[in-house]
Amino acid sequence: MNDTVAPMAIDWPYPFWLAHRGAGRLAPENTLAAFRHGASFGWRMFECDVKLSADGQLFLLHDSTLERTTDGRGIAGEQPWPALSRLDAGGWHSRQFAGEPLPTLDAIARYVLRNGFHLNVEIKPTPGTERATGAAVAQRCAALWREQHRPAPASLPLLTSFQPDALQAALDTEPTLPRGLLLDHWREGWLAEAATLRCAAVVAHCAMLDAAAIAQIHAEGMRVLSYTVNDPGEAERLLAAGIDGLITDAVDRFSPAGGISG
Template sequence: MSAGVNWPYPRWIAHRGAGKLAPENTLAAFRLGAEHGYRMFECDAKLSADGVPFLLHDATLERTSNGHGIAGEQSWAALSRLDAGAWHSRRYAGEPLASLEGLIRFCLANGHALNIEIKPTPGQEQRTGDVVARQAAQLWTASELPPPLLTSFAPDALRAARAAEPQLPRGLLLDTLPKGWLDLALELGCVAVVCNQALWDAATVARVHAAGLRALSYTVNDEWAAERLTAIGTDGIITDRVDRFSPVA
C-alpha cells in the first residue's frame, strides 16, 4: 500500500463466524471459525427495540430463527429467548441469538480481531451507528488487539459512528461502484473500502491504495477468486469457506 500505514488485521476474515457451517452470527459459529484457525471475524449488528446491539443479518427474524417479524421492533428480552440454531441443523438447536457484547467479550478473551458490520433496521441508521460504536469503544479495552473495524453499506450509520467514537476505524461497504464512491469513503474518514469481490480489478485497487485506503473483498468462496484478488493486490478476504481456506496459508 502506497500510504505505508500499518494494517493490523489478518488477511482472512470468517464471514458471520463460520460461514455456512454453523448458524450465522451465533457464538457457536464464532467458536467453530476459531477451531478452523480464523483469528478475525465479521458479524452483523443491529439494535433491539430497547437499544441493545445484537447480531442478525436480516431485518426480519424468520430466516435464521424461530421468531417472526421485524427484529428491531422487539425487546432484547424477547429476542434472547429465540432459537437461532435449529433452522441450520439439529446439532445447533437451542442456540440463542448473540448480543454484540457477548461476541466482543468472546473475541477479547481469545485474542480475535473483529469486523462489525453496522446493519441497521431501516430508519435506524444514525441511532444504530451511534450505539454500536459507543459499545464497541467501551468494551474493547485490550490494547494488544487492533480495534474493531466498523463497516456499513449505510453512510449515515458510519457518520454517526464517526461522531460518537472517531478513533474507531471505519470501512465503506459497496455492492456497486456509483459515481463518487471513493470520495464518499474519504469523506467518511474510512480506512478501507469493502467491495463485492467482482468489483475489484487492478486499476480500482490501485486507486484505493493511492488514496491511502485498504481494499477488502466479500464473500470469497472459490479458490480462483481468492487467487485473482491476491494477484491484484487486495488486502483482505471475507469468506464463508472456513473449511476450504486456511487463514495461515
Template sequence: MTTPWPYPRWIAHRGAGKLAPENTLAAFRLGAQHGYRMFECDAKLSSDGVPFLMHDATLNRTTNGRGTGGDLPWSQLAQLDAGSWHSRSHAGEPLPTLENLARYCIANGFLLNIEIKPTPGTEATTGKVVGEHAARLWQGQAVPPLFSSFQPGALEGAKATAPHIPRALLLDTLWEGWADVAQRLGCVAIVCNHALWDTALVAQVKGLGMRTLSYTVNDDWAAQRLIALGTDGIITDRVDFFSPATA
C-alpha cells in the same frame, strides 16, 4: 500514505460461513477451530437499544421468530432459537449480543469486523450506539474492531461516538461519489463485492490511502485473483477450505 494494518488477510464470514448458524457464538467457535483469528459479524439494535447479532432485518430466516428484529426488546429476542433453522445439533442456540461476542474475541485474542446493519430508518442511531458499545468494550485493547457498513449514515454515527475505531465503506456497486463519501467519513478501507476489483480500482483505492477488502469469496480462482491483484483482505464462508495461514 496507507494506514498501518493490524488485521489478517483471511476473515471468517458471520463466524464460520455456512457450517454453523450464522452470527451465533457456535459459529465463531467453529471458525476459531478452523484456525481463523478474525471474524465478520452483523450488528443491529433491539427496540430498547441493545446491539445484537443478526444479518436480516426480519427474524424469519435465521430464528423461530417472525417480523422485524429491531421492533422487539432484547428480553424477547434473547428467548429466540437461532440454531434450529440450520441443523438439529444447533437447536436452541441463542442470539448473541455484541457484548457477548466482544468478550469472547477479547478473551481469545481474536479480531472482529463489525458490519453495522441497521434496521431501515435507524442508520445514524445504530451507528452511534454500536460505536458507544464498541468503544467501551474494546477500551484498552491494542487492536480495535473494524467497522463497516453499506450505509454512510451508520458510519457517520459510529464516527461521532467512536472516532478512534477505524471505518470501512461496503460497496456492492461503484455508485457515483463513493470515493468522496469514503474520504469524508475518514474510511481506512473499501470492502467490495469481490467481482468489482480490478487493477485500476485497486490502484485508485490504494492511491487514496485505503485498504482493499472483498466479500464473499468462496472459490479458489476468485481468491487467487484477489491475491494477485494485491488486495488486503478476503471474507469467506469457506472456513473449511481456505487456510487462514495462506499468504
C-alpha cells in the same frame, strides 16, 4: 481527494482472511457457536452483523426480519431484547445447534477479546435507525475495547456498513475506531464519500474489483477488502490484483494462516 479530508491514518493490524458471519455456513451464522466453530479451523478474524433492538440492545443478526435464521417472526429491530433473547437462532441450521441463542455484541466482543481475535462489525441498521445504530455500535465497541487488559491489548474492531449515515454517526461518536465503506455496486461519488467518512478501507463485492480499482483505492490511502470469496480461483485473482483482505464462507477450505488452499 478533497484536500481538507484525509482517510484515517492507522496501522493495519488485521489478518488477510476473515470468516464471514462467524463460520460461514458450517454453523448458524452470527452466533457464538459459529465463532467457536470458525476458531476450531484456525480462524482469527471474524465478520458479523450487528443491529439495535427496540429497547437499545445491540445484537447479532443479518436480516431485517427474523424468519430466515430464527424461529421468530417480524422485524427484529422492532422487538425488545427480552423477546429476542428467547429465540432459537440455531435450529434452522441443523439439530446440532438447536437452541443456540442470538448473541449480544457484548458476548461476542468478550469472546473475541479473551481469545486475542480480531473483529469486523458490520453495522446493519433497521431502516430508519442508521444514525442511532451507528452511534450505539461505536460507543459500545469503544467501551468494550477500553476495558480490555489481557492477554494483551487487542486491535480495535473494524466498523463497516453499506449505510453512510451509520458510518458518519460512528465517526462522530468514536472517531478513533477504524471504518470501512461497504459497496455492492459502484455509484457516483463513492470514493469521495469514503474519504469524507475518513475510512480506513473500502469493502466491495468480489465481482467489482480488479487491479485498477484496487490501485485507485490504494492511491487514496485506504485498504481494499472483498466479500464473499469462496472460490480459490477468485481468491487467486484478487490476491494477484493487490487485495488486502478476503471475507469467506469457506472456512474449511481456505487456510487462514497462509496461502490459498482448497
